[in-house]
Amino acid sequence: MSSLPQLRQSLMLAAEGRAAQAREPERGGEPRRARRRPRYARRSSLAVMLVFGLLMLAAVAYATTQLIKTGSPVQSEEHFAPNAGAGVAIARSEGLLGIAAADPDGGPPWTMRIYDTSRGLGCAQVGRLLRGRIGVLGQDGAFNDDGRFHPLPAQASQAEGECVLLDGRGHAFLGVANYGVAASGLRRACYLLHASRAAKERCAKADPRDIYYGLLGPDARSITYTLAGQTHTIPTVGPDGAYLIVEATPAAITAMGVGGGGAGALPAGGGSLSDRTQTIALPQPIKLVTYSGGRTCRIGRAHDWGSSGGHCVPPVGFVAQHVTLPSARAVASPIDVQTVPGAGAREAQLTISFTARAAVTSALSGYSASLIPARSGRCSAGNIGGAAQQLGRNVRAGERVQLTLSSHFGDSHGLFPTCPGVAHGTVFFSIPSSEFSSAASYGPFLRRHAGIVVVGRFTYDAPR
Secondary structure: OOOHHHHHHHHHHHHHHHHHHHHOOOOOOOOOOOOOOOHHHHHHHHHHHHHHHHHHHHHHHHHHHHOOOEOOOOOOOOOOEOOEOOOOEOHHHOEEOOOOEOOOOOOOOEEEEEEEEOOOEEEEEEEEEEOOEEEEEOOOOHHHHOOOEEEOOOOOOHHHEEEEEOOOOOOOOEEEEEEEEOOOOOHHHHOHHHOOHHHHHHHHOOOOEEEEEEEOOOOEEEEEEEEOOEEEEEEOEOOOOEEEEEEEOOHHHHHHOOOEEEEEOOOOOOOEEEOOOOEEEOOOOEEEEEEHHHOEEEOOOOOOEEOOOOEOOOOOOOOOOOOOOOOHHHHOOOOEEEEEOOOOOOOOEEEEEEEEOOOEOOOOOEEEEEEEOOOOHHHHHOOOOOEEEEOOEOEOOOEEEEEEEOOOOOOOOOOOOOOOEEEEEEEEEEEOOOOOOOHHHHHHHHHHOOEEEEEEEEEEEEOO
């Protein structure tokens, strides 16, 4: 519902009150003469002026946001399928949270949306909030700086959010710190660690943001954080214990033209960034998480400790999924190997195929393969990595599957042209699957509910 009529009514009431006060006669029926007003009257006048000023500011802010036109929605850079990768968003689970974090430079506030996916993940997206919708602004190089508001669909890209495995009760536990995010809200436009030099320079001038957000579980009640020497305690939002903090990126980090981030099962961040001249500490502002029943978790750079003196992982409220890791005998399968020579600039590849004895029904489990080059030539000093690949999709028990391996150091003749000899490979079945780069966000699984079994081994004779 529009708030403009309410603002207009408040302004009119204030103005009418001032006019009525000016017209009010003295008790004797004579018109009011100028006289020294009592102190309380001056205070009342100042209060009315203050309210009037605030209403005017609110009206200007409202009008400014109304002037922002809507543009085309953000398009995904990825392909989403219900049985592969992160899966697709489940419509009934999508929800825009009641969060409106102010932007340090004004304009539309920031908000957060969460949703579940068809592959058992819980995801969180962060963007700008305008007229009840989440999106990004056409600035800082996004959408050719058209100044419009571009709605952000669920799963526009994993670059606009983070996904983690759901626990046994369907809750996601996640803590994210992203440094140097473009004020537009389009994270990939200024993901500085992987951007070109020109992009770094542009983003450094774009007044970037540091964004801290996450889902702390159903028992979370508040977080306490410190920024710029000020300590604040704010309540978490919704049944997943959501929080969102947005601050301007410190000038020292902006001047370096670099950024980055981290994710975990609890609030992440901290660490440092370095260039040739200096090392800068990255802030990790969240100091304390408070849960129902007075339980707490103190967040630190090295250790996270609970109120009972124990470690905070698994997080309070986390319920492990009931999963069973199959035995090596149950998943064992012969591995067939075939080399696919490259052509022209295309690099050679290695395809391996095997029978998947254990089914994969979600991102909780998965198949992967790795290949380690021979310790010869340039690889004798260990300065060339191997090759790895994840299947990244659901499979039926007994299905014949194929994985393709390639190497950043390969050429059209082979995967490891400067490391001749026999390379050794392994196919794995693991819980959780290793298909997502943000493995740290699986915190609880990595500690107590994870495992890897070998499906089979193979070799590859790198050409001399």
